[in-house]
Amino acid sequence: MDHDHYSDAYIRSILTSVKTIAMVGASPLNVRPSYFAFKYLAERGYDMIPVNPGQVGKSLLGKPFVASLSEIGRPVDMVEIFRSAQYAPALVEEALALTPQPKVIWMQLGVRHDEAGARAEAAGLKVVMNRCPKIEYGRLSSEISWMGVNSRTLSSKRPPMPTHGMRLSLSRQSVGGAETPAADRAARTHEH
């Protein structure tokens, strides 16, 4: 897998197949990117689990925080790492120790750890690094177009009116293979 560029087909296959997402580093502060992404993905119908040992006993948008991946107690399809890259190797090991194993390790925009990614891939997991699932979902559904963002997709089909809790079609025609080398260049230079 080329982690500098992901095809839309690859991202789409992940976002349309996973249902349960454990977000490690989910923040209860409503100005943090993890809060934005958690709330949006929950609204789009994903079963979200906030993982943050400092928040146990509280809940995020109605979902109780858990201390670690091993304490979730039910299968998760995807682990999203919303922590700086130095924590990625230990979190990948923790994810691989789960039974059943998750299908996807997703590292947030600005987070990339090639060794940890390679370890997860060697165990048969799909890996995405340095991307935001909210941005990618909004892009492939074109919902992000409301903000003047280039979704790099086209469609001649009439879309449904998005409502709360609704899953949107991500199958619009892609433009240019969805490569974002520019984004990578910007993000890679300030890795944590």
Place this chain on the structure above:
Amino acid sequence: MTERTPGFATLAVHAGAQPDPTTGARATPIYQTTSFVFNDADHAAALFGLQTFGNIYTRIGNPTQAVLEERVAALEGGTAALAVASGHAAQVIAFHNLLTPGDEFVAARKLYGGSINQFSHAYKNFGWNVVWADPDDISTFRKAITPKTKAIFIESIANPGGSITDIEAIAAVAREAGVPLIVDNTLASPYLLRPIDHGADIVLHSLTKFLGGHGNSIGGIIVDAGTFDWSKTDRYPMLSAPRPEYHGIKLHETFGNFAFAIAARVLGLRDLGPAISPFNAFQILTGIETLGLRMQKHSDNSKAVAEWLESHPAVAWVNYAGLPSNKYYALARKYTPKGAGAVFTFGVRGGYDAGVKLVSNVKLFSHLANIGDTRSLIIHPASTTHSQLDDEQKTKAGAGPEVVRLSIGIEDKDDLIADLDQALRA
């Protein structure tokens, strides 16, 4: 299955636009409304807090405007865009993202006269200081960089002379200095030249010109290339620091490679106010659908008129980068192989008076202060657009007393040549 990459003409028609979800309308509707209702209080709070996608108020964004933004971003190869009321407004909003009082930016000396005025005078009141450099001598850009420099600004094809700027050479200076390169691509349009492919970090347009293309609507746009790392230093706090306007959000961290466009919208447009009208956005969007067809015709006509002028006895010189005799011909071959644009200058024998006489005698060309119309336009910069500059500034900007500027339209080229011929003979 490999994913097809649509061509320019397909993107010009389709990018950003889909059938309207409510009515199925295929053309993009004009959402002529000031405001948008919220689903509930939580939705309203999420929109104001930038947590979710959607519309609040047309001073911040509008669905018709959003289609225009995505389309231009797609054509330029950018990550996002923000459309505003005019090209001048686009410049103010872009610099507002970057500059604080006492900061400097380096700008090419050869620019649209209105930009020279804005940078020289209006910006002084903000404490933003322009330092001029010569786009024909790249070393002048390097020498102009100081610890206070926050950006470099150039035009891809420079107004009024139609000279071609060596974008890659200046992008290298910007990278070395650690500042973003802003390119005004108004005269080329993305059909002829895409500055992001050559190292631009931000692309600006006056949409009023070739993108709208029909001389009927004023607009401007800021395109984010997504290439600049705003968080590498603390020099761009609008993007990298917690914003008090939004309870401490860091825009670059949150929005990644389209943070500049978001900052332009939620910090610049929201607080300074130069919103584009939905009707103008619609007109410009319709114009863009034929951009490729028009730009090729504009460029082909321009080459024919320039070649004819070059052999005319009443003409002292012709400055069109598409002519092999031109000093910018090699740069034009590199940067604008499909054509060197439709705006260029020539010198009439007889100086200032001959220039004034020519613009009075034309019958098909319109004497006015615009470019990039379907109609052919003519102006004598020394007596109009550049009249507020002193003589030295005029000459340095390529607007000396004998200079006449043409913006060639999409009429039949023989009719344009016949009109200039009768006017030069009269």
